[in-house]
Amino acid sequence: MFAPPVNRLITELARLPGIGQRTAQRLAFHILRLPPEEALPLAEAIKEVKETVRQCEVCFNLAVEPTCRVCQDERRDAALICVVEEPSDIIPIERTNEFSGRYHVLGGALSPIDGVDPEDLHIEELAKRVEAGGITEVVVATNATTTGEATALYIADLMRERAPDTEVTRLASGLPVGADLEYADEITLGKALSGRRRL
Amino acid sequence: MFAPPVNRLITELARLPGIGQRTAQRLAFHILRLPPEEALPLAEAIKEVKETVRQCEVCFNLAVEPTCRVCQDERRDAALICVVEEPSDIIPIERTNEFSGRYHVLGGALSPIDGVDPEDLHIEELAKRVEAGGITEVVVATNATTTGEATALYIADLMRERAPDTEVTRLASGLPVGADLEYADEITLGKALSGRRRL
Numbered sequence: 001m002f003a004p005p006v007n008r009l010i011t012e013l014a015r016l017p018g019i020g021q022r023t024a025q026r027l028a029f030h031i032l033r034l035p036p037e038e039a040l041p042l043a044e045a046i047k048e049v050k051e052t053v054r055q056c057e058v059c060f061n062l063a064v065e066p067t068c069r070v071c072q073d074e075r076r077d078a079a080l081i082c083v084v085e086e087p088s089d090i091i092p093i094e095r096t097n098e099f100s101g102r103y104h105v106l107g108g109a110l111s112p113i114d115g116v117d118p119e120d121l122h123i124e125e126l127a128k129r130v131e132a133g134g135i136t137e138v139v140v141a142t143n144a145t146t147t148g149e150a151t152a153l154y155i156a157d158l159m160r161e162r163a164p165d166t167e168v169t170r171l172a173s174g175l176p177v178g179a180d181l182e183y184a185d186e187i188t189l190g191k192a193l194s195g196r197r198r199l
Numbered sequence: 200m201f202a203p204p205v206n207r208l209i210t211e212l213a214r215l216p217g218i219g220q221r222t223a224q225r226l227a228f229h230i231l232r233l234p235p236e237e238a239l240p241l242a243e244a245i246k247e248v249k250e251t252v253r254q255c256e257v258c259f260n261l262a263v264e265p266t267c268r269v270c271q272d273e274r275r276d277a278a279l280i281c282v283v284e285e286p287s288d289i290i291p292i293e294r295t296n297e298f299s300g301r302y303h304v305l306g307g308a309l310s311p312i313d314g315v316d317p318e319d320l321h322i323e324e325l326a327k328r329v330e331a332g333g334i335t336e337v338v339v340a341t342n343a344t345t346t347g348e349a350t351a352l353y354i355a356d357l358m359r360e361r362a363p364d365t366e367v368t369r370l371a372s373g374l375p376v377g378a379d380l381e382y383a384d385e386i387t388l389g390k391a392l393s394g395r396r397r398l
Contacts, residue, residue: 002286003263005247012241017229018222028248029287030216032261036249042211043249046242048204049227050235062231064202087201088228 006032058129060105060122062087070103077101079136083126083155085109085143093141101139104129109147110154116147118154126155130163137167144173205231257328259304259321261286269302276300278335282325282354284308284342292340300338303328308346309353315346317353325354329362336366343372 006028014024031039055061056068059081063069070076070090080101084090085108093099106121118124130138140155142148152170159168174192175184184192205227213223230238254260255267258280262268269275269289279300283289284307292298305320317323329337339354341347351369358367373391374383383391 002261002290003252003268005244005251005263006261008240009244009248012244015237015241016226018225023217025287025290026217027215029285031245032248032252032286038214039245039249041207042214043242043245045204045208045211046230046238046245049208049231050238050242052204053202053231062201062205064204069202086228087231088224091201091224 055105059103060087060107060125061090061103075100079134080139081126081129081135081137082139082141084141085148085151089141089143099139101137104138106142106151109142109145109151111147111150121151123155123158127158127162130159130166135163135166137169140168140170144171254304258302259286259306259324260289260302274299278333279338280325280328280334280336281338281340283340284347284350288340288342298338300336303337305341305350308341308344308350310346310349320350322354322357326357326361329358329365334362334365336368339367339369343370 009028009031010021010024013019013027014021016024019027031042052064053062054064056063056071057066058071059068061068061070063071065072077100080099081104082093082099082101083104083106084093085106087105090103090105104122104126106123106126108116108121110116110118110121126138129135138155138159140152142151142155156168156170159166172195173188174195175181175188181189208230209220209223209227212218212226213220215223218226230241251263252261253263255262255270256265257270258267260267260269262270264271276299279298280303281292281298281300282303282305283292284305286304289302289304292302303321303325305322305325307315307320309315309317309320325337328334337354337358339351341350355367355369358365371394372387373394374380374387380388
């Protein structure tokens with residue numbers, strides 16, 4: 001009952017993750033009500049990221065220049081590399097203000113079932129980066145999921161083989177801060193126990 | 200820590216209603232991962248609606264031509280007009296398959312507190328449409344809210360004055376289908392009582 005352009009907008013919005021048909025309709029009508037000077041910047045921003053954003057040649061983070069802002073920042077410790085699955089994983093790590101090194105974005109996690117093998121990730125590039133020398137520690141910050149853990153183990157093995165002098169560490173697993181023991185699942189609690197530290 | 204185009208996209212997405220900073224970030228990274236041929240149609244769809252969609256000259260529904268699809272449809276009863284606040288209100292009414300007439304979109308509801316007076320809505324155009332003759336019934340389908348009710352009463356008064364031969368009706372208020380009496384609020388239940396029908 002609406003004009004085809006409106007239906008097209010609803011269809012495109014509904015393709016976004018977490019946006020159902022109803023929400024897409026609501027967003028479309030919101031966009032329709034906006035004056036053009038408020039609606040068009042969103043269209044432009046989408047076009048702009050697709051045209052300008054690419055992968056950093058060193059770490060595969062998002063970048064507009066050949067290398068990303070982290071790799072360009074001379075103040076960041078080049079001897080320390082944090083390995084993450086996706087560029088978006090860098091945000092929460094930066095937010096902690098606890099990490100001053102560089103990154104390496106794998107582009108996913110190993111998952112043979114889904115056909116994701118080591119060659120599909122930027123793992124070889126990581127090995128080469130570390131082999132080139134000057135890296136003292138690789139912090140593996142893949143997700144605490146089955147695939148993230150498998151990826152971490154694979155990387156640890158590879159590093160032992162290709163760069164035995166580089167220390168490989170993994171983010172600690174355990175109770176989230178503020179959590180009640182009562183509500184902790186047994187796997188998390190098991191990890192918290194086995195990873196207990198002396199006070 | 201990300202490239203400015205990525206931040207711009209997150210900012211623009213976060214302007215949408217119901218999309219917070221976190222969701223905007225998630226959507227932005229989704230768009231970044233998409234191949235251009237899947238991301239650009241959304242940008243195009245936004246541009247297209249802003250360039251092509253306007254208001255129907257007759258009923259103020261959305262239209263790409265001078266009049267909307269409903270007004271162009273000769274099979275729709277031209278003697279019956281359903282008055283709604285927004286173009287999006289037409290969707291649920293069409294979905295009922297109970298209404299075969301035309302529409303009139305007010306562009307909002309009367310709300311003196313927010314500075315929305317009769318001149319700010321397409322009320323005069325409705326009066327002129329009805330005065331022109333051939334309209335037997337005006338169904339007022341504004342929201343069942345304070346402002347929607349006030350708007351309905353205003354339109355009923357105006358119709359009595361300007362087109363006394365046209366019947367003005369209002370959507371029924373009462374219990375939603377499937378509702379438990381126990382959980383009905385007293386205002387809805389009061390409306391259901393005062394609007395009771397003989398069986």
